[in-house]
Amino acid sequence: MLTCAACPAFDLNLCSAVSKVREAKGQRPDWSPLLVSAHTIPARRMISHPKEWSEFVTIICSGWAASSIATEDGRRQILSFLMPGDLVSAACLLEPVPGRSVEAITPVTCRRYRRDDFRAIMFKYPVVLERLAETWNEERAQAEQLALAIGRRSAHERVARLILGLAEKSEKRGLRRESTMEFPLRQRQIADATGLTAVHVSKVIGVFQRDQLIKISNRSLTIVNETELRRIAEWH
Amino acid sequence: MLTCAACPAFDLNLCSAVSKVREAKGQRPDWSPLLVSAHTIPARRMISHPKEWSEFVTIICSGWAASSIATEDGRRQILSFLMPGDLVSAACLLEPVPGRSVEAITPVTCRRYRRDDFRAIMFKYPVVLERLAETWNEERAQAEQLALAIGRRSAHERVARLILGLAEKSEKRGLRRESTMEFPLRQRQIADATGLTAVHVSKVIGVFQRDQLIKISNRSLTIVNETELRRIAEWH
């Protein structure tokens, strides 16, 4: 796999498109000059504000974050959890998308790139652009599946699916050993991601643990009975 | 406004990007050879099936349609209603997105274009591509707002917002006179779009009509008290 000098996490996601370019044409865009700055953000701090119309593109290098939108009176919906290698919204690669807030769950390290430089490279390498379109479609499909889940699935289904989805995502990034993964989410955040309340999430997770489906301790989660969890989640 | 010989509806949405191209460069891509076929589809018929991996791109020329996804056991979520000028998913302009079904609500006329030809033109005119990215972002934002609405808003809010959203969309396409618009939706479809049941939708709409907020008759809807409806909807 291709590594980017400035930021290894960079490769996990977007850069794989770039590596395709290189393989195809024996050339490789140089990302390094794009880098503007690296940051460390403590847990619970905002990474980007809803009204911010930033000229930068941010990528997560370590830690977890949550991307969310909210109603005027403060009710919140988390749209996705971000892990190392995720762009803080691929959608705003080309133009910034206001209205969304991104909050660090654990301490997060991230890097910022200048949007304009990004755009230039995007348009220069059509393969990158196409890969980007793929990513867009995935994100969109995920938002739509979220709407389906919240609108039509029970609380148990939703929580089970969230856990399986995060497990799958962790696995892809090599952040999972055996059936155990880091799991820094507060129940409040699970609630905001599933359209439930924290109290109800606590009850559902309580049932899951009593039924020996999962075990949670020390900010880490083990899937004990994956078969049954999948059945509850109607997973594939 | 630029008109496309083959299909006037074409201009309503995507073609405005093309007209920008022309203004900018004094040139205009010729869409006509792209056209493959025109169709008329009766109400309640599927326009595209969930498993269909079509090589065509479809655009609605008249009538209403609903784009939806479903769980394995048949629970359904309508993601958006399509009106004349809408692409049957802009997301699948470049690559087909399976898993989605699109169903005619009224009789629909539509036209199909060959996807590959489309791609070629897209990449040839970067301005079109950028406009397309905008459309993607809008669609995505709408999917996200839908998740927020279903997860965090009450039934009354959701239904009121759906009505206002459709009114706004109708207005943009000149399909609305005074405060009255065509409204061919069955309550079952409203339910599937808002994550409710048809029975409950009936009750909510009953309240709205009794409170003189709206009037529905003959498949058309009049907004009587827009101020109050907006208040209920928490609209802007």
Added chain:
DNA sequence: CGGCCCTTTGACGGACGTCAAATAGCGTGG
């Protein structure tokens, strides 16, 4: 040690779902 947030648990309530029956619309065919 003290304060704060998180989690858990229980009691209770409400919003919405389910079921059922009556009515209204609407297209079809005689």
Added chain:
DNA sequence: CCACGCTATTTGACGTCCGTCAAAGGGCCG
């Protein structure tokens, strides 16, 4: 034009899932 059958809508009674409120730990950090 009416009869028929289907589907949509309306309404009421009732049930349940999930929210709200409250109180009691538990964990974490200053």
